[in-house]
Amino acid sequence: MAKTQRNSSEKEAKRLLEEKFGNMPMDSKSRLHVIADNIENALKQKDVKIAKLLKAIDETFPQQTSYRGFYEAFASLSFDTVYSLYLQNNNSALIVELQGILERFCINALENLLPIDDVAKEIIIDLLRKKTLSDVAPYFKKYGMWDDKDLDFACELTKLRNGIAHKNAEIVSRSKLVKI
Numbered sequence: 586m587a588k589t590q591r592n593s594s595e596k597e598a599k600r601l602l603e604e605k606f607g608n609m610p611m612d613s614k615s616r617l618h619v620i621a622d623n624i625e626n627a628l629k630q631k632d633v634k635i636a637k638l639l640k641a642i643d644e645t646f647p648q649q650t651s652y653r654g655f656y657e658a659f660a661s662l663s664f665d666t667v668y669s670l671y672l673q674n675n676n677s678a679l680i681v682e683l684q685g686i687l688e689r690f691c692i693n694a695l696e697n698l699l700p701i702d703d704v705a706k707e708i709i710i711d712l713l714r715k716k717t718l719s720d721v722a723p724y725f726k727k728y729g730m731w732d733d734k735d736l737d738f739a740c741e742l743t744k745l746r747n748g749i750a751h752k753n754a755e756i757v758s759r760s761k762l763v764k765i
Contacts, residue, residue, distance in 0.1 A: 627674040634672055663690075677749045680762075684746035687739065688718035695721055698728065719743045738762075 610616050646653040663686050670679040692713050699709055713721065722739040725731040731739075741761050748756030757763060 624673050628672060631672050638668075638671065659690075680742070680749055681746050684718060684742045687742065688721075691718060691721050691725065691739075692716060695724060717743060 609619055642656065646656040667679060667682050667686070670676075670682060695713060696706065696710055699706070701709060719740050722731070722736050722743075725739075726733070726736045744756060745760040745762050747753075748760065
């Protein structure tokens with residue numbers, strides 16, 4: 586098992602080196618132009634990506650439902666950066682951003698869900714300040730707001746985010762979400 590993991594890590598490291606250095610110019614001016622061209626090429630696919638995203642939104646949050654209204658309100662406050670990253674094919678930053686939004690939303694929601702007075706609320710806020718999505722996600726299942734699938738998604742999103750943030754290619758490549 587350890588040998589397989591080492592081989593996998595070595596292949597991933599080799600692929601990243603080729604991608605980052607082998608196929609990219611080394612001088613800053615040329616490199617910046619290649620990066621700008623990559624962004625422009627990603628945006629050429631914007632109509633297809635927008636249609637795909639809108640279809641997914643319609644399926645998940647049907648028109649004329651309270652769920653859709655909630656989504657539109659939340660998205661208008663939180664998703665401009667997410668949409669921008671999606672359209673630019675910046676998937677790593679997109680995952681980090683989405684996980685951060687979900688984590689912050691969950692922690693804020695818990696602060697408001699708990700039936701407590703102002704003094705207790707201040708204590709709860711202090712206790713939650715250092716918590717992560719993986720720490721607070723089980724509470725949403727206990728409250729009956731999430732099911733096992735929601736809890737698994739939140740935990741997997743956090744693992745993927747941590748793999749990206751710590752540049753751990755093995756964690757990223759093993760994520761169930763990468764295969765989606």
